[in-house]
Amino acid sequence: MSEIYVITSGKGGVGKTTTTANLGMGLAMRGKKVVLVDTDTGLRNLDLLLGLENRIMYDLIDVTEGRVPYKKALVRHKKYDNLFLLPTSQVKDKMAVNPEQLVKLCDELRKEFDYIIIDCPAGIEQGFKTAIAAADTALVVTMPEISAVRDADKIIGELGRADKENIKLIVNRIRPNMVESGDMLNMDDINDILSLDCIGQVPDDIKVVTSTNKGEPCITLEDSQAGQAYRNIVARMMGEDVPFMEFHKDGWWKRLKHIFKR
Amino acid sequence: MSEDIVKIKGTSLGLQLSFAPDASFEDVRANLLKKLESGSTFFLRGTLVLIPRDVFRGSERDELQRLFHEHGLICRTQRPVSEEEQAAKMQAEKRPQAEVKQAQPEPPAAKEELQPQEMVVINRTLRGGQEITTKSSVLVCGNVNPGAQIIAGGSIDIRGTCRGMVHAGAYGDSTAFIIADHLMPTQIRISNLIARCPDEMEKTDRAERASIKDGQIVIEPIER
Amino acid sequence: MLDALMKIFGKKEQSGKIAHDRLKVVLIHDRANISPEVMDNLKNDIIKVISNYMEINQKDMEISLANDDDSVALVANIPVNNMKHDKG
Numbered sequence: 001m002s003e004i005y006v007i008t009s010g011k012g013g014v015g016k017t018t019t020t021a022n023l024g025m026g027l028a029m030r031g032k033k034v035v036l037v038d039t040d041t042g043l044r045n046l047d048l049l050l051g052l053e054n055r056i057m058y059d060l061i062d063v064t065e066g067r068v069p070y071k072k073a074l075v076r077h078k079k080y081d082n083l084f085l086l087p088t089s090q091v092k093d094k095m096a097v098n099p100e101q102l103v104k105l106c107d108e109l110r111k112e113f114d115y116i117i118i119d120c121p122a123g124i125e126q127g128f129k130t131a132i133a134a135a136d137t138a139l140v141v142t143m144p145e146i147s148a149v150r151d152a153d154k155i156i157g158e159l160g161r162a163d164k165e166n167i168k169l170i171v172n173r174i175r176p177n178m179v180e181s182g183d184m185l186n187m188d189d190i191n192d193i194l195s196l197d198c199i200g201q202v203p204d205d206i207k208v209v210t211s212t213n214k215g216e217p218c219i220t221l222e223d224s225q226a227g228q229a230y231r232n233i234v235a236r237m238m239g240e241d242v243p244f245m246e247f248h249k250d251g252w253w254k255r256l257k258h259i260f261k262r
Numbered sequence: 263m264s265e266d267i268v269k270i271k272g273t274s275l276g277l278q279l280s281f282a283p284d285a286s287f288e289d290v291r292a293n294l295l296k297k298l299e300s301g302s303t304f305f306l307r308g309t310l311v312l313i314p315r316d317v318f319r320g321s322e323r324d325e326l327q328r329l330f331h332e333h334g335l336i337c338r339t340q341r342p343v344s345e346e347e348q349a350a351k352m353q354a355e356k357r358p359q360a361e362v363k364q365a366q367p368e369p370p371a372a373k374e375e376l377q378p379q380e381m382v383v384i385n386r387t388l389r390g391g392q393e394i395t396t397k398s399s400v401l402v403c404g405n406v407n408p409g410a411q412i413i414a415g416g417s418i419d420i421r422g423t424c425r426g427m428v429h430a431g432a433y434g435d436s437t438a439f440i441i442a443d444h445l446m447p448t449q450i451r452i453s454n455l456i457a458r459c460p461d462e463m464e465k466t467d468r469a470e471r472a473s474i475k476d477g478q479i480v481i482e483p484i485e486r
Numbered sequence: 487m488l489d490a491l492m493k494i495f496g497k498k499e500q501s502g503k504i505a506h507d508r509l510k511v512v513l514i515h516d517r518a519n520i521s522p523e524v525m526d527n528l529k530n531d532i533i534k535v536i537s538n539y540m541e542i543n544q545k546d547m548e549i550s551l552a553n554d555d556d557s558v559a560l561v562a563n564i565p566v567n568n569m570k571h572d573k574g
Contacts, residue, residue, distance in 0.1 A: 150390055150408060150409060151390075153389050153390040153407050153408070153409065154389060154390040154391045154409060156389050157388075157389030157390060157391055157392050158391070160386075160389070192423070193405075193407055193408070193425070195387055195405065
């Protein structure tokens with residue numbers, strides 16, 4: 001029986017699409033058959049993060065409007081042939097798909113895939129409502145930053161209104177040095193306000209930038225802390241009990257350099 | 263025949279309405295108006311009325327809510343629940359939520375002032391963007407997060423942390439008060455007075471109560 | 487071909503440069519991403535112009551945007567039935 005996840009956040013730029021790409025690839029690396037659905041119609045990016053931007057023939061709108069069957073629109077990953085992307089249109093906008101259409105599509109996809117991961121756009125309008133419609137579980141991504149947490153709280157409320165009760169939290173772009181010096185919200189602060197089960201804590205990692213440049217998600221990199229954190233999230237999604245990482249903070253030499261730089 | 267258009271069931275939460283499946287919105291509205299204007303004993307001022315969520319469109323539901331409000335009743339929507347679900351729900355709401363930090367008995371002072379049948383109970387955390395407006399008192403078993411809002415005719419009791427906007431005695435009752443385990447709201451209002459909390463607010467370690475004394479809103483620590 | 491050779495023997499490319507190249511191509515494609523209506527108009531205009539010079543098989547004609555790793559092209563496949571004589 002397949003599982004449908006939606007990756008959402010409210011706020012833009014906290015790492016939904018990066019998370020979608022990494023979790024999708026991680027599950028595929030562990031042998032599962034995965035389809036990633038981009039619903040950020042008009043501003044698509046999931047194809048870029050996977051390096052598949054040149055292979056798009058048809059998109060989500062072609063499928064929901066009945067022009068092609070979904071199989072024709074799926075883009076298979078270059079390296080992992082059990083990982084597929086269903087891209088969206090860059091020409092239309094989010095009013096082009098409604099919740100019922102996505103639910104119907106996911107009902108078909110369920111028959112073929114172990115995991116369906118839906119990348120939700122920022123905001124709380126039609127795009128969001130459509131993306132969450134078919135999901136069994138919502139993963140809310142946030143950052144240890146006041147406006148991101150506030151938006152996450154609003155999103156959790158909206159998810160509740162839509163009767164999506166199965167919600168887990170991923171805290172992204174954590175900077176351990178700032179948390180330690182009290183310049184960044186820590187997990188207790190965030191937990192206090194959001195009161196959600198946390199399924200992942202991902203540190204800020206420059207390797208995420210370079211992997212986006214290359215179109216290869218950082219979960220494939222052995223030496224990336226963010227990659228390791230994503231691998232842990234994938235394990236937890238598959239029911240394994242993995243303790244949260246201790247982050248490598250900058251050693252005192254690096255901190256000394258920072259002081260002189262100022 | 264016209265009686266069957268709107269069916270009323272009394273529950274401890276309030277009056278639960280259900281509508282005949284083939285009744286048009288106009289029929290229902292007319293029927294309700296008749297009942298409200300007849301001064302029927304069902305519809306006393308301050309009573310909570312629950313209407314099913316999915317029978318009518320949003321604009322029609324809004325109209326019904328306005329109708330009730332004009333006659334001094336509070337109208338909320340809910341999914342139609344079966345008898346068993348209703349009974350189970352009532353059982354669950356009697357038990358306080360696990361997230362409340364200490365298990366404490368209800369403060370004796372509050373018990374006298376908050377009458378059970380006029381209290382709205384919210385058994386979860388209120389999230390940013392959510393809003394409760396009622397003529398009665400409110401009990402929240404959970405937090406009130408920044409961006410959430412409670413406007414109550416009566417008093418407000420929060421078993422958790424209050425970081426949102428709370429307004430007690432909103433319809434003129436200046437004896438109304440606000441209690442919370444951690445009172446750190448963006449804004450407190452009681453009746454027509456407003457108080458803003460200091461910009462740098464540390465998390466308080468004692469429960470506090472806000473009330474009007476000598477024409478001002480004062481905040482005092484209390485034992486819970 | 488030269489590009490491929492360069493990749494094998496050349497220095498390992500910095501990811502910033504890779505991003506720049508990918509972005510250039512994707513933006514051309516995005517900007518050129520033609521809606522079906524515009525595509526129809528384009529097709530009809532092309533038919534009109536070319537029909538001034540030769541008779542073409544409109545039914546079997548194909549026009550589309552093709553993109554590969556480093557470029558985007560408008561590709562038109564137009565079967566020609568007959569050349570037209572000079573019009574006066």
